[in-house]
Amino acid sequence: MTNLHAPLPRDRRRRTARDGPARSRLRGAAFAAIGVLVLISANVALIVAGDRHPHTTLVTLAETAGPAPDATLTTATVRSGDAAAARREAADIKVVHGVVDRADLPPPGRSPADDPALPPSDTRQVSPGGPKIITIRDPAAASVGQPVALAHLPEDAALEDSAFGPLPVRADDGRRPMDIYARPWSGTRGKRIAIVIGGLGLSQTGTQRAIDRLPPEITLAFAPTGNSLSRWMQAARRKGHELLVQVPMEPFGYPEVDPGPRTLRLASSAETNLENLHWALGRLTNYTGIMNYMGARFVGEGTAVAPVLGDLADRGLLFFHDGTVGAAQLAQAAQRQGVPFVSADTVIDGSQDPADILERLKALEELADARGSAIGTGSALELTVDTVARWANGAKKRGFEIVGVAALADTGG
Numbered sequence: 001m002t003n004l005h006a007p008l009p010r011d012r013r014r015r016t017a018r019d020g021p022a023r024s025r026l027r028g029a030a031f032a033a034i035g036v037l038v039l040i041s042a043n044v045a046l047i048v049a050g051d052r053h054p055h056t057t058l059v060t061l062a063e064t065a066g067p068a069p070d071a072t073l074t075t076a077t078v079r080s081g082d083a084a085a086a087r088r089e090a091a092d093i094k095v096v097h098g099v100v101d102r103a104d105l106p107p108p109g110r111s112p113a114d115d116p117a118l119p120p121s122d123t124r125q126v127s128p129g130g131p132k133i134i135t136i137r138d139p140a141a142a143s144v145g146q147p148v149a150l151a152h153l154p155e156d157a158a159l160e161d162s163a164f165g166p167l168p169v170r171a172d173d174g175r176r177p178m179d180i181y182a183r184p185w186s187g188t189r190g191k192r193i194a195i196v197i198g199g200l201g202l203s204q205t206g207t208q209r210a211i212d213r214l215p216p217e218i219t220l221a222f223a224p225t226g227n228s229l230s231r232w233m234q235a236a237r238r239k240g241h242e243l244l245v246q247v248p249m250e251p252f253g254y255p256e257v258d259p260g261p262r263t264l265r266l267a268s269s270a271e272t273n274l275e276n277l278h279w280a281l282g283r284l285t286n287y288t289g290i291m292n293y294m295g296a297r298f299v300g301e302g303t304a305v306a307p308v309l310g311d312l313a314d315r316g317l318l319f320f321h322d323g324t325v326g327a328a329q330l331a332q333a334a335q336r337q338g339v340p341f342v343s344a345d346t347v348i349d350g351s352q353d354p355a356d357i358l359e360r361l362k363a364l365e366e367l368a369d370a371r372g373s374a375i376g377t378g379s380a381l382e383l384t385v386d387t388v389a390r391w392a393n394g395a396k397k398r399g400f401e402i403v404g405v406a407a408l409a410d411t412g413g
Contacts, residue, residue: 145184152234154285155180158316164282168315176316178288178340183217183242183404191368193395194219194405195388196320196344196377198246198291200236201226203380210380215392216240217402220380221291221320224248224280225260233284242404243287244320247280249295252325259294266298270307277308288406289318289340296325302333309337318409322377323347340409342375348388349378357387361395368400373408 146155157171158180168177185192197214198221200207210220211232220236221244222229236243248259250266262276280290290312292299299305299321312319319334321327323344334341345367348360360376367374378384392402 145182146180146237148238148240151181151237151240152286159285162278162282164279166285167278167281168285168287168317170314170316178316178318178406178409181242181286181288182406183219183240185403185407186401188401189372191365191400192373192403192408193364193368193400194342194373194375194403194408195348195392196221196244196291196322196375196405197380197385197388198244198293198322198377199223199380201229201232204228206380206382206385207232209382210385211236211239211241213385213389214241215389215402217404218388218392219244219405221246222284222287223293224262224283226283229284233286237286242406243284244289244291244405245280245284245287246293247277247290247295248293249298251294252297254297257294264295264298264304264308266301266304270304273304274307274311277311287317288404289320289409291320292322299330300326302329305330305333306337309334309339313338318342318406320344320405320409323375335410340406342405342409344375344377346376347378348376349381349384352381352383354383354387357384358391361388361391365395365398365400375405375408 145151146153154166155171155175155177157173158168158175158177159166160169161167170176171180195217196219197210200210200220200222202223202225204227207226214220216239219242222232223246226232233243248261248263250263251257251259254263254265262279264273264276268276277290309319318340319330319342321330321341321343323346327343331341331343346360346363348364349357350360351357357378364374364376378388396402
């Protein structure tokens with residue numbers, strides 16, 4: 001990996017007698033011209049760092065004479081890792097005089113006004129007298145998300161081996177899978193809506209349809225009993241989707257109402273429930289957390305759900321609740337355990353009537369208008385997928401931002 005802080009290579013050619021005063025004057029004039037151009041146009045050279053965080057952008061500015069001036073920075077958004085895109089979006093960086101400090105922007109969804117205790121600026125120089133370097137991070141991608149080209153690959157530093165396959169864990173540097181695999185978003189305080197579509201992996205045709213037709217902003221939840229989950233995970237991540245794992249949990253009426261094999265149950269020991277949880281987690285990778293499948297009875301029982309929440313907290317995963325019975329009690333238990341938690345506001349496809357689905361999606365827009373955010377959930381049925389796909393494109397034109405569910409989760413630990 002390239003050392004970004006190593007001294008820049010110098011021209012080691014020996015000077016000769018021809019490097020006289022005339023050349024010095026020409027060199028000085030050239031440098032002065034460059035300085036003027038920097039001051040007038042704020043021309044910045046952007047280098048996308050080939051680092052563990054591909055969304056980090058290095059901005060280099062030529063040194064200027066005189067006292068160190070101030071610099072004003074706004075959000076520099078670089079999502080693609082593409083140098084041309086970086087240059088196009090460099091207009092978001094406003095340099096007053098050409099010497100700038102390192103700017104650490106707040107985490108996703110926060111602005112400097114929200115977080116006055118930001119770390120102090122840190123000016124760096126790659127060599128004595130050389131250009132200053134600042135690190136500007138996209139507030140939607142500073143600590144979250146992967147570049148789309150790599151999104152289908154798990155982060156080795158955030159995995160541990162188990163009898164059930166690789167399981168997600170916090171990386172040694174503290175990064176959580178919730179952050180590593182989250183879908184980046186704008187970070188602005190706008191009208192945000194998350195939609196979670198579950199049941200992926202159960203039907204090959206339905207899974208392919210959902211991945212192909214749904215916009216990448218839609219979160220997809222995979223059933224651990226599905227088939228070819230690794231293949232489908234890779235296809236979904238290449239499209240840019242954020243992922244969840246649906247974990248079967250005991251509902252009221254069990255066993256007549258049966259979520260399927262390896263259900264987390266009240267009558268099971270904590271060890272058995274954790275074993276079944278790990279089985280579900282090991283069925284695929286690259287997800288931000290889990291979603292309950294049924295489970296109204298299980299999530300409402302604090303003693304039974306506590307070990308599960310503790311395991312999620314340790315691993316750095318979120319819990320998304322489908323918005324049915326038990327959300328309030330679960331939210332309190334998750335807060336006590338430090339688990340990032342979020343719950344759906346409505347099930348959008350309680351009936352397979354396109355007019356009803358659109359009405360529920362409209363209600364989500366109204367809620368996001370009033371509250372700033374809203375969340376809906378549905379199943380990977382053909383009508384639901386087609387309706388959500390059409391709605392999402394229109395909602396974005398109406399000023400709503402469709403975000404991954406992690407963007408709306410309580411931060412937890």
